[in-house]
Every structure is written in structure tokens, then in C-alpha cells.
Amino acid sequence: MATAKELKELSADDLNRRAAELRETLFQDQLKRATGSLDNPSERTQHKRDLARILTVLGEKSRAEKKA
Template sequence: MVKGSEIRDLSDDELERRLGETREELFNLRFQHATGQLDNYQRLRQLRRDVARIRTIARERELTLHGEASEKGASRG
């Protein structure tokens, strides 16, 4: 399980890479679950939460950048 503070320290490129890796692992575990080969069901839950955590932090960054741009445009008024 990845902590939010660890994710926040990553750059945007590293965040995208981590999201891709996590989604790929989640896909593989879902496939194992469907074929009855999955041993650790808890890992599915952890990965789903990691994906949500990563996407949330990415969205926070996006909104922060958008908000700063909007404030700069509004102050010119």
C-alpha cells in the first residue's frame, strides 16, 4: 500500500508511470481471480485504493494549476 505522502513526492511523469503499473497489476490480479488462481484477495483491494489515491492526487494537482491560472486571469480584470 502506498501512502499519500509518498505519492505527493512524485513528479507528474512518475505519477503517470505508477498509475500505469498499478492498473496493470490490478488487471493481472483480476484475471487470476477470474481463473481461480488468486491467493491474496486483499491485494485487489489495496491496488484499487492505490489507483484511487494516485488519481485523487493527480486531480488535486490539475485543479491547483487550473485555479492558479484562473486567479491570474481574474486579477487582470
């Protein structure tokens, strides 16, 4: 996934779209984990971190808009 620096260059709509995709991916990972078919558990961890990174950048952008 992208770094925080790259994510800051994206628009809020793009970030929201990526967040929604990652939430869906995490849901699928959770189902795979429950059924025992999750191949690489570290991918789930990476997806969670990517989602957190995106949400952090979205929060920064919204605070910057309120400040301006």
C-alpha cells in the same frame, strides 16, 4: 504502497507511470481471480485503493495548476 503525503511529492509523470502499472496489476489480478489462481484477494483491494489514492493526488495537482 506510498501514503498520500509521499505521493504528493512525486511529479505528475511518475504518478501517471505508477497508475499505469497499477492498472496492469489489477488486470492481472482480475485474470487470476477468474481462473481461480488469485492467492491473496486482499492484495487486489489494496491495489484498487492505491490507484484511487494516486488518481486523487493527480486530480489535486491538475486543479492546482489550473488555479495558478
